[in-house]
Amino acid sequence: MGGGMGISQGASLRIVTERSKLAMPETHIGLFPDVGGGYFLSRCPGRLGEYLALTGQVLGGRDAMAAGLADGFIDAGRLAGLWNSLAQTPFENGASVERWCASHLSISVATGSWPAKDIDRVFGLPDVHAIISTLESDNSDWAQATAATLRHRSPLMLHVVLEQVRRARGLGLADNLRMERGMVYRCFHLGPGAASETVEGIRALAVDKDHQPRWNPERIEDVGRAQVAAFFESPWAAEAHPLRHLR
Known part of the structure; x- marks a missing residue:
């Protein structure tokens, strides 16, 4: 999970078992799927990448194969x-x-256990406002559970992550990593200290463990475009970027 996915997804042979659990749950702590998450999640079939990135849904080994995240x-x-x-x-x-x-592995791929048509329909919508509105107007168990999950995530970072995955779909790995390096910087410097969504998320989950993060903005509907755009403004000129030599 998280950083472990960043390491394993760079491997030339990714092996899973029935015990494997794969996820990028960063929105739960006010962060985004870093370590190349935008790149490999955006390459999942359909809109599965957006779904996994926003919800942090955990995949088992067989589902990881179907998602293209295991070999x-x-x-x-x-x-x-x-x-x-x-x-x-x-x-x-x-x-x-x-x-x-x-030669010792099974490489047969079964259909994923997720509702692919629903995910493509909902997570292919233009923005997070449309996604949450559509989910909450749908009475199915999956839609209601998914909406409840999103309502517990950082509203700001949900918007940022959706933009990240969609930008990453058109980027090579090096450019994606450069983008994510700037995003990490912004996570801690746009709102330093307690004003940082990431610091607040870590406080609630890992420090105080009250599981009551005080997100800012509090609601998905209150996030503005300028707040999201700021995460994609690199703090470095191209020639000064710390990852400028990546190819």
């Missing part, structure tokens, strides 16, 4: 034997290690 599946009970064999087998290079591991 192979193996039963957890077989892992110890796989690692022991790996340690005792000679290999020419890293590529041969990868091929050997892949």
Whole structure:
């Protein structure tokens, strides 16, 4: 989850089991899916990336395969034997290690367990206002549960994250990481200290643990366009960006 996803999604062979749990839950703490989250979530099928980014929904191993976030599946009970064999087998290079591991995996992909049509319909809407309005006017269990989840997230960061994923869909990895580096800076410098959504979210979840974040603005409907746009204004000129050498 979170940073662990950032590391694992950069791997050339992503292995999951029935015990795996994958998520980018950053909106829960007033942050956004960083560490490349915009890039790999925006490459999920349909509007699944927007849904996962805004809600922080957890995927199991099989669903991760269907979402394009894992390459192979193996039963957890077989892992110890796989690692022991790996340690005792000679290999020419890293590529041969990868091929050997892949030969022990299931790569069949089942249909994801999420309501794909509903997600595409709702999370393909133009903005968060339209998304929450549509969900709350729908009496289905999924729509009501999803709306309730979004109402507990940082309203400001929901708007920021939707913009992030949609921008990232048209960016390469290096440009996406440069964008996210600026966004992280803005999370702590647009509203320093207690005024930062991220600081407040961490306080509520991990420090005081009261699970009662005081978001600002308090409601999704109160977030203005200028507040969102500020997160995408780089604090550095292109030639001075700390990640300017990424290719």
